[in-house]
Amino acid sequence: MTTPLQVTARLRDPVTTADHIRGPADAAVTIVEYGDFQCQFCGAAYPNLHELLRQRADTVRLVYRYFPIANVHPYAERAAETAEAAAVRGRFWEMHDWLYEHQDQLDPVHLSLGVEQVGLPPDELNAEVENRAHADRVRRDFVGGIRSGVNGTPTLFVNGVRHEGGYDLPDLLAAADAAANA
Amino acid sequence: MSDPNGLIQPGRTAPGFTLPATPDGGLIGPEQFRGRPVVLAFYPADWSPVCGDQMSLYQSAAPVFAQYQAVVLGISVDSIWSHRAFAESRGIEFPLLADFEPKGEVARRYGAYLPQGEAARALVVLDPAGTVTWSYLSPPDVNPGADGIFDALDQLAADRKVMAG
Numbered sequence: 423m424t425t426p427l428q429v430t431a432r433l434r435d436p437v438t439t440a441d442h443i444r445g446p447a448d449a450a451v452t453i454v455e456y457g458d459f460q461c462q463f464c465g466a467a468y469p470n471l472h473e474l475l476r477q478r479a480d481t482v483r484l485v486y487r488y489f490p491i492a493n494v495h496p497y498a499e500r501a502a503e504t505a506e507a508a509a510v511r512g513r514f515w516e517m518h519d520w521l522y523e524h525q526d527q528l529d530p531v532h533l534s535l536g537v538e539q540v541g542l543p544p545d546e547l548n549a550e551v552e553n554r555a556h557a558d559r560v561r562r563d564f565v566g567g568i569r570s571g572v573n574g575t576p577t578l579f580v581n582g583v584r585h586e587g588g589y590d591l592p593d594l595l596a597a598a599d600a601a602a603n604a
Numbered sequence: 605m606s607d608p609n610g611l612i613q614p615g616r617t618a619p620g621f622t623l624p625a626t627p628d629g630g631l632i633g634p635e636q637f638r639g640r641p642v643v644l645a646f647y648p649a650d651w652s653p654v655c656g657d658q659m660s661l662y663q664s665a666a667p668v669f670a671q672y673q674a675v676v677l678g679i680s681v682d683s684i685w686s687h688r689a690f691a692e693s694r695g696i697e698f699p700l701l702a703d704f705e706p707k708g709e710v711a712r713r714y715g716a717y718l719p720q721g722e723a724a725r726a727l728v729v730l731d732p733a734g735t736v737t738w739s740y741l742s743p744p745d746v747n748p749g750a751d752g753i754f755d756a757l758d759q760l761a762a763d764r765k766v767m768a769g
Contacts, residue, residue: 431751493663493695561667568665573658573749 431584435566437485442514445475445483451581451601454485456567458575459502459521460495460528467576467589468522474594482598486518487563489575497528499560504533506556507547508540516540611715611726611741618644618730619713624684625677625699626691632677632699634730641674641737641760642730643753646711648722648744650682650690650700658725658747660694665750672757677701680723681708718744729756 433454437443455471457464475484488506490498501521508517520536521528527536534544550556567577571584578585581601587593612618622633634642647658659678662669669676678700682690687700703710703723711717716726725742738756742748 431749491660491664493697494660564664565668568661568668568750569754571749571751573661573747 431571431586433579433582433584434570442486442509442518443483444486444515446480447483449481449483451478451482451598452485453482453585453598454487454579454582456487456489456563456570456572456575456577458488458490458495458498459505460498460525461491461575462525463574463589464576465522465525470589470591470594473591474598477595478598478602481602486514487567488560489564489567489572489577490560491575497533499557500530500551501528501533502560503551503554503556504537504547506559507550508537508542510556511542513540513542517542611724611739612728612736614736614738616736618642618728618734618736619710620734621710621713623679623701623703623710625701626684626687626696629684632701634675634677634734637675638734639732641672641732641757642734643669643674643676644679644714644728644730645676646679646714646716646723646726646728648718648725649680650686657694659690659696659700661747662750663694663696663698666698668750668754672754672761674757679703679710681711681721716741727753729753729760731760 437452437454471484475482488502490502492499505514505517505521508514517540520540524532524536534548537544537547570579576589580597585597587597618634620633620635622631624630625632634644645658645662662676676698678698681703683704684702687702690696691700708717708721708723711723714726714728716724718724725744725746725748727740727748728736729738731737737760738752740748740752
């Protein structure tokens with residue numbers, strides 16, 4: 423007897439203008455990352471994704487979606503909501519980069535300093551995060567991820583298909599080039 | 605005895621059982637949750653050395669399970685003491701059941717026991733009446749995620765709507 427429903431690993435929520443996107447709109451390859459700002463594996467992948475975008479500037483774009491595993495990473499949700507508060511002000515990627523470059527400083531005090539370094543008003547952002555103003559957006563990303571087969575962080579989808587390889591630069595380059603030539 | 609037919613398949617009545625569970629070692633089993641869908645998540649062992657392990661993932665997805673009024677029960681052959689420490693370290697609030705004595709008996713009855721002495725990584729979804737509606741066997745080292753579970757829960761909800769209509 424066969425199982426009527428299969429566990430799938432395809433991106434179900436298509437990329438829209440509401441997403442946080444870095445790279446050319448007409449890129450042949452779209453990489454969607456589901457990430458957790460407090461996850462060390464996401465932190466390890468961060469510079470490699472950066473370098474990938476630099477080396478494949480014409481062909482690859484990166485989409486970032488929130489996937490905080492809050493029960494394991496106590497600062498992840500707050501970091502995600504802070505990034506979204508920055509996004510509302512057009513500063514998502516600056517905040518994103520700061521978070522991954524300061525993963526040991528995600529506690530509220532240091533996070534406020536980070537917001538300030540990014541050039542945003544910390545008290546204003548804090549208040550929004552305290553009021554959970556951006557919780558729905560983070561939750562929406564998370565639920566879309568879990569419905570798409572995200573089973574940990576980081577999970578990447580390369581042109582809609584879950585990336586099963588590693589996150590070192592050669593792995594990422596190979597995956598992106600294969601998708602570009604498919 | 606393990607089920608010679610492998611993992612329990614849709615359409616079968618879920619074998620009843622209770623096992624000691626977190627947080628306090630009280631006995632928990634699927635029959636206590638009749639009227640709600642129940643997700644049995646068999647897994648090899650506590651303490652897998654990764655960030656997004658399967659049980660942590662299900663805890664983080666608790667609000668989504670709640671939307672379906674679904675109950676999640678994690679089951680492995682670890683003792684209640686291991687389960688407790690594991691649940692505490694990962695912030696897992698749903699019950700982890702200790703299939704510890706006789707070892708793996710429940711896993712065997714569901715066809716989810718491995719010869720090396722651990723539960724398989726197997727997902728079994730029960731409908732509110734306690735009938736298996738979906739099951740899935742994952743390789744032990746692959747976290748199956750939760751997408752298959754939510755597809756099964758969607759299907760259940762759709763079927764119930766048809767019945768009610």
